[in-house]
Amino acid sequence: MRAFANHRFLTLAILAAVIAVLPLVFPSSYYFRVASLVWVSALAAIGLNILMGQAGQVSLGHAAFFGIGAYAVGIGPAHLGIPSWAALLLGAALSAVLAYLVGRPILRLKGHYLAIATLGLGVLVALVISTESGWTGGPDGMPVARLTLFGWRVSGSDTWYWVTGGLLLVGTWIALNLDETPTGRAFRALHDSEVAAQVVGVDIARFKLQAFVIAAVYASLAGSALAFMNGFITPDQAGFLHSVELVTIVVLGGLGSVVGSIVGAAVLVTLPQALTVFHEYEHLLLGLIIIVSMIFMRNGIVPSLSALFFQRARS
């Protein structure tokens, strides 16, 4: 147990060090922006990984909660006169309630049926967002008021770098700790075998629902952060392709690995930025890299590489 605690501490320390040191090598504010995007995607992916990697339930509609968080901080101040910070909390609460309500019937489904049900939920939310243009600005999106905290106006890409970095640290800390709690162990038990988990007294319906709600809140907060950072939101952020991107980050990085989600986000967010130099070959290369890395690192980047590393160390 002690070893695990140290491992956790080490992971957090390394992550904090990376966040602190990176700005020293950034040549321009563009890099701060890309890095902030990585932290935000990583935050959403870590939440989804609790659902997928720890509890073993797939969600192909997770961008819905990301979108709810994003549009909450857009609509709240603009249409309802709610302060931005309160809108952020309201978005998270709304995501949690929605996840709780639909989670019960949806999480009874298994495998591909769960995938299509969550996908349907995601499509529904995205459709409402892009259709109700009076509230959301429709397909063109809407501007988001800057976040003001105690008179401090949070703006600028370097400021948001630190804010999102801090959020990611907290999110990582919670996810790492969760793994060692009775709840985390229950998640893993139902991941390995639902029947076995049920036999030893795990209330599987309750724990699945818990994982779903936690993942929804993570995504919602990440969505709010991105909306504040960009100052603008579009329905794409709640769309199917964004859901697929989140799932790809989780699987590419490594199911069940918190660090994996951060690495996966780093790869999938920076790669398209880096590939823009290849102009029209961008999608071709992105697809190719996803295929090749999944073939050769089928458990995801972090678990595969660490297995390789420890094998070397032992021999």
Added chain:
Amino acid sequence: MAEFLQFLISGLTVGAVYALVALGFTLIYNASGVVNFAQGEFVMLGGMVTVFTFAAGVPLPLAALFAIVVSIVVGLLLHRLAIEPARGASAVTLIIITIGASILLRGVAQIVFDKQFHKLPAFTGDAPVDIMGAAVQPQSFWVLGGAGVVVLGLYVFLEHTVLGKAVLATAANRLAARLVGINTTTIMALAFGGSAAIGAVAGILVTPITLTSYDVGTLLALKGFAAAMLGGMGNPLGAVVGGLLLGLLEAFGAGYLSSTYKDAFAFLVILIVLFAAPQGLFGRRVVERV
């Protein structure tokens, strides 16, 4: 009545395309257990290759045939280069591979072709046919008839040929199929090729009505997947019924309720069906052995 008939026929036409995509899903899923998210790209390939070959001066039937052959080759390559090397990987890993393949194929199409929308001429003219007050495009009959021929052909193949029975045996139990001497790798390749051909046919038939571009695949894959799940994953009959049902839901939902929410209507019904019947309409109850 005329309005009802109009919605019915347009629903069936779109539904027939969904049914073909769902059928492709089912064929691959049965043979290999892979949910192929690149299924929509076969539809895109069928349409796009036909458009560009036809534009180059090749007669339409030959252009269509060429498009089907190209799609089959792509399907076989997908199996050989992306699915086969990852054999034994978890289901979700394989899904991500097919998602990667769909991004890759879209990227290739964007380079080889372009990013514009393209149209094919209707096979037998554009003059609408009047059926009890409903104006029906002749191409609708081509879509419905073509889908019918494909479904019938697949049925005959699966039920009345030795190779088809080998596919069914592989779907029922891969290990047992291998034990009785069926080369399951060949069967899987066959499923990918066949599924690509079915997708391409759907793309060729529907392009005169809906147009095509390099990125039509995503939405079609999504709808096809939904149709397959609605019918019950792994059941060919379920895929066809699910596809037609989805098309009808969209057409009537758009016609009588709200055209902006036609997709919402379809997915809402899918959610309700799944809550009531967690295995889809025709799916078998899976008994989990412990």
